[in-house]
Amino acid sequence: MQRIGDSPGMRRLLIGMAVGLTALFLLLPLVAIFAQAFAKGLGTFWGNITDHYTLAAIGLTLFITALTIPVNLVFGVMLAWLVTRFQFPGRRLLQTLIDIPFAISPVVAGLIYLLLYGRNGWIGGWLDAHDIQLMFAWPGILMVTIFVTCPFVARELIPLMQAQGSREEEAAVTLGASGFTLFRRVTLPNIRWALLYGVILTNARAVGEFGAVSVVSGSIRGETNTLPLQVELLYQDYNTVGAFASAALLALIALFTLAAKAGLEWRASRREASA
Amino acid sequence: MSIHLENIAKHYGRGGQHQALAPLDLDIRQGELIGLLGPSGSGKTTLLRIIAGLEAPDRQPKGRILFGERDVTHLHVRDRRIGFVFQHYALFRHMTVYDNVAFGLTVMPRRQRPPGSEIRARVHRLLEMVQLEQLANRYPAQLSGGQQQRVSLARSLALRPDVLLLDEPFGALDAKVRQELRRWLRHLHDELNFTSVFVTHDQEEALELSDRVVVMSDGRIEQIDTPEALYRAPSNRFVFEFLGDVNQLEGEVRDGVLTCGDARLDVELPDGPRNLLLRPHEVALEAEPSEAAHLPVSVTAISPVGAEVRVELAADWLPGPWLATVRHADFERLALTRGQRLFAHPRHWHRFTAASHSECHATAPMAG
Amino acid sequence: MKASAFSLGLPKARQRVLPGFGLSLGISLTFVSLVLLLPLTGLVGQLSGLSWGEYWAIITEGRVVASYLTTISAAAAGALVNAVFGLLMAWVLVRYDFPGKRLLDALMDLPFALPTAVAGITLATLYSSNGWMGQVLAPLGVEVAYTWVGIALAMAFTSIPFVVRTVQPVLEDLPGEVDEAAMTLGARDGVAFRRVLLPHLWPALVTGTGLAFVRSLGEFGAVIFIAGNMPYETEITSLMIFVKLQEYDYVGASAIASVVLATSLLLLLAINLWQGRFIRRLHGGSA
Numbered sequence: 001m002q003r004i005g006d007s008p009g010m011r012r013l014l015i016g017m018a019v020g021l022t023a024l025f026l027l028l029p030l031v032a033i034f035a036q037a038f039a040k041g042l043g044t045f046w047g048n049i050t051d052h053y054t055l056a057a058i059g060l061t062l063f064i065t066a067l068t069i070p071v072n073l074v075f076g077v078m079l080a081w082l083v084t085r086f087q088f089p090g091r092r093l094l095q096t097l098i099d100i101p102f103a104i105s106p107v108v109a110g111l112i113y114l115l116l117y118g119r120n121g122w123i124g125g126w127l128d129a130h131d132i133q134l135m136f137a138w139p140g141i142l143m144v145t146i147f148v149t150c151p152f153v154a155r156e157l158i159p160l161m162q163a164q165g166s167r168e169e170e171a172a173v174t175l176g177a178s179g180f181t182l183f184r185r186v187t188l189p190n191i192r193w194a195l196l197y198g199v200i201l202t203n204a205r206a207v208g209e210f211g212a213v214s215v216v217s218g219s220i221r222g223e224t225n226t227l228p229l230q231v232e233l234l235y236q237d238y239n240t241v242g243a244f245a246s247a248a249l250l251a252l253i254a255l256f257t258l259a260a261k262a263g264l265e266w267r268a269s270r271r272e273a274s275a
Numbered sequence: 276m277s278i279h280l281e282n283i284a285k286h287y288g289r290g291g292q293h294q295a296l297a298p299l300d301l302d303i304r305q306g307e308l309i310g311l312l313g314p315s316g317s318g319k320t321t322l323l324r325i326i327a328g329l330e331a332p333d334r335q336p337k338g339r340i341l342f343g344e345r346d347v348t349h350l351h352v353r354d355r356r357i358g359f360v361f362q363h364y365a366l367f368r369h370m371t372v373y374d375n376v377a378f379g380l381t382v383m384p385r386r387q388r389p390p391g392s393e394i395r396a397r398v399h400r401l402l403e404m405v406q407l408e409q410l411a412n413r414y415p416a417q418l419s420g421g422q423q424q425r426v427s428l429a430r431s432l433a434l435r436p437d438v439l440l441l442d443e444p445f446g447a448l449d450a451k452v453r454q455e456l457r458r459w460l461r462h463l464h465d466e467l468n469f470t471s472v473f474v475t476h477d478q479e480e481a482l483e484l485s486d487r488v489v490v491m492s493d494g495r496i497e498q499i500d501t502p503e504a505l506y507r508a509p510s511n512r513f514v515f516e517f518l519g520d521v522n523q524l525e526g527e528v529r530d531g532v533l534t535c536g537d538a539r540l541d542v543e544l545p546d547g548p549r550n551l552l553l554r555p556h557e558v559a560l561e562a563e564p565s566e567a568a569h570l571p572v573s574v575t576a577i578s579p580v581g582a583e584v585r586v587e588l589a590a591d592w593l594p595g596p597w598l599a600t601v602r603h604a605d606f607e608r609l610a611l612t613r614g615q616r617l618f619a620h621p622r623h624w625h626r627f628t629a630a631s632h633s634e635c636h637a638t639a640p641m642a643g
Numbered sequence: 644m645k646a647s648a649f650s651l652g653l654p655k656a657r658q659r660v661l662p663g664f665g666l667s668l669g670i671s672l673t674f675v676s677l678v679l680l681l682p683l684t685g686l687v688g689q690l691s692g693l694s695w696g697e698y699w700a701i702i703t704e705g706r707v708v709a710s711y712l713t714t715i716s717a718a719a720a721g722a723l724v725n726a727v728f729g730l731l732m733a734w735v736l737v738r739y740d741f742p743g744k745r746l747l748d749a750l751m752d753l754p755f756a757l758p759t760a761v762a763g764i765t766l767a768t769l770y771s772s773n774g775w776m777g778q779v780l781a782p783l784g785v786e787v788a789y790t791w792v793g794i795a796l797a798m799a800f801t802s803i804p805f806v807v808r809t810v811q812p813v814l815e816d817l818p819g820e821v822d823e824a825a826m827t828l829g830a831r832d833g834v835a836f837r838r839v840l841l842p843h844l845w846p847a848l849v850t851g852t853g854l855a856f857v858r859s860l861g862e863f864g865a866v867i868f869i870a871g872n873m874p875y876e877t878e879i880t881s882l883m884i885f886v887k888l889q890e891y892d893y894v895g896a897s898a899i900a901s902v903v904l905a906t907s908l909l910l911l912l913a914i915n916l917w918q919g920r921f922i923r924r925l926h927g928g929s930a
């Protein structure tokens with residue numbers, strides 16, 4: 001079949017431009033991260049990674065991520081189940097609402113949490129009176145992280161579950177399955193890859209969130225500094241190699257995310273081809 | 276403009292293992308309306324697309340495509356001066372009906388492009404011809420399937436092509452619209468006198484519309500003939516079976532009598548196993564057997580809709596059900612009901628030797 | 644949370660076949676209210692203490708207005724660059740087969756997967772006067788780091804996937820017949836692309852570019868490192884909010900944030916409405 005733009009000259013030109021520009025704008029930065037991180041050798045890199053404050057930042061980031069994922073997993077599955085399996089008034093509105101975090105600038109997201117739960121906010125004031133501090137402490141970081149990552153799981157699941165329809169689940173109900181058994185035995189096997197990808201995206205964003213977290217963290221070294229904030233701190237201290245060592249860790253997670261996406265897509269296309 | 280194909284073949288897939296067209300020749304005369312008929316996968320669409328230049332034929336063997344005296348084998352589709360009508364219309368959704376029809380004229384290189392006033396006049400003439408002038412400012416999505424296909428036709432005619440190619444043009448339309456458009460295409464073809472080739476898998480459509488029909492299967496041309504010749508003298512079993520309903524009679528011939536279970540039929544054939552084919556209208560039904568034929572059957576279904584009554588027959592000596600068409604008068608005379616036991620009387624039968632494609636043993640008159 | 648409380652207003656006659664309506668509705672509504680909606684009240688509360696005059700004074704202060712202009716112009720430039728780059732990438736990834744295509748495809752998502760702060764320090768380092776790119780560009784008189792160009796570059800980088808990923812599926816779904824119809828009517832490649840293919844891709848292209856623009860308006864992490872952050876010159880609005888917060892000027896931060904928030908939401912709404920109108924025309928209904 002012939003298509004527009006299929007002449008060999010046009011092909012070569014466009015592919016050349018695409019590869020060249022991608023190498024310049026995407027690949028080069030990626031290479032630069034690792035080049036900087038290892039600029040002073042493997043030993044320095046290792047020293048930077050195992051630095052006391054960096055380790056604390058890694059620990060906090062992992063802790064926050066480990067709490068964020070299950071919360072968003074439950075919410076995402078519940079919301080997807082609700083909007084794809086039932087008709088009720090306000091269904092469209094609910095679907096629009098979960099996109100709010102995508103529309104809000106991360107700094108603004110941090111700000112609205114700070115306003116509410118900070119010392120001057122109407123909840124924060126009450127909390128302060130009871131000696132509970134959420135902002136400039138890990139609970140605040142957790143809250144904004146949940147906020148910015150909450151659409152990911154639901155956004156992966158809703159289109160898939162919509163396309164699959166509820167016939168299989170209805171059949172299972174007629175066969176006597178109910179409640180959690182129904183979900184585990186019938187729904188879960190169909191959505192597990194989308195669920196996994198939603199979790200991977202949540203993970204990537206939770207680990208890497210900067211704008212919102214920097215507003216509510218207070219950046220106390222060794223206490224409320226997440227890994228991205230540690231990157232910023234080291235960079236501002238003119239410790240470029242140290243900053244890039246931490247950045248390289250974050251870049252590795254990003255690469256893992258890309259690989260996982262490519263792998264899942266490859267798997268889906270293979271299943272489509274064999275079906 | 277005549278079309279001449281010579282040694283055209285097409286292979287697909289890695290290393291070309293899948294054959295879409297075996298090397299073939301085809302001659303289409305100026306002004307003919309030709310139907311390419313065959314089941315899906317027979318290569319008819321591939322052949323049409325090769326004529327259009329949308330697919331390239333194999334380089335080996337070296338084939339040639341001529342439009343009149345012009346060798347177009349290596350010419351790009353956009354330079355072949357053909358009109359092409361797609362099964363799913365392929366109208367440009369973002370353009371109005373008018374802009375769709377005008378498209379070919381407005382994209383011509385500036386030097387060859389007719390002036391705006393002439394383009395307008397020509398488009399309006401075309402829209403008038405397809406009876407859609409009042410819908411000129413609509414978008415394709417606002418039209419019915421039949422209307423869209425008419426727009427598509429007008430669009431393909433705007434450049435006054437020498438050759439009009441249509442790929443299952445009525446395939447996506449419902450029966451009534453299809454009938455209407457067929458008649459209308461025939462009329463258009465006769466009036467404008469271009470050479471047309473259309474692809475279809477519908478025998479009725481091919482036989483009704485074409486001057487000649489090219490029957491294809493498995494990437495080969497099985498027969499090229501006028502509809503009458505094709506139906507009366509199919510050159511092989513494939514063509515015979517593809518052009519209509521077929522009843523089969525298998526049995527052993529000994530001393531001029533074919534037997535199969537308790538069925539028996541006099542035939543003038545040498546001894547041995549034989550396979551006879553009959554069209555539904557070649558099967559008569561009677562209450563009694565005759566000297567020459569003793570073929571007991573029972574009625575399993577009756578469909579009295581149409582000019583003739585279609586009767587489905589079964590018997591334990593038959594491998595599959597038979598279909599017979601009976602005049603309404605006979606239907607009433609025999610008082611046919613489901614489950615009734617009768618005798619079939621072949622008026623004609625056909626036989627093809629399995630080995631050869633071209634050999635044909637035409638009908639033999641029988642009692643009836 | 645009791646499920647029955649939520650089903651009160653719903654028609655009772657309709658039997659729900661599948662289980663879990665009450666539970667999923669309860670959890671979803673609780674979550675949406677507490678996590679998404681409740682915090683917005685903080686912003687409203689903070690702003691309600693302001694008179695219109697005070698509000699207007701804050702959001703039209705010279706330095707803030709300069710930051711709007713910087714942000715909007717850089718975001719627009721970044722989005723336009725992405726429109727061209729994204730269209731090219733989508734075209735190449737859909738229409739051609741070549742070695743390394745999968746890798747190229749996977750790389751398109753890098754800006755979403757890479758933490759913005761990492762992108763920020765990397766771009767700043769690359770384009771600073773002694774960075775790999777900076778060294779090449781400096782002799783040509785092109786300064787990127789700590790200028791408006793750097794802001795636009797960082798914004799373009801973080802929003803690369805938007806255009807590619809919105810145009811790609813539309814291009815994939817475009818039937819080959821559209822190309823063929825244009826070719827049988829004699830159209831050359833350039834004309835056919837401009838008059839036939841581009842109009843089909845237009846809604847996706849505009850949507851993707853719009854989303855890239857909105858995202859760039861709010862971008863923070865990737866930009867601040869390369870921006871230079873000079874008042875009146877290379878300061879973006881997100882940074883203004885951040886600066887106000889560090890000065891404990893919560894009211895000022897809230898006022899500016901409300902402008903950013905309202906702009907983003909209005910733009911997204913506009914994109915949605917525009918898209919709906921376009922799709923209706925192409926898929927039937929009255930024009």
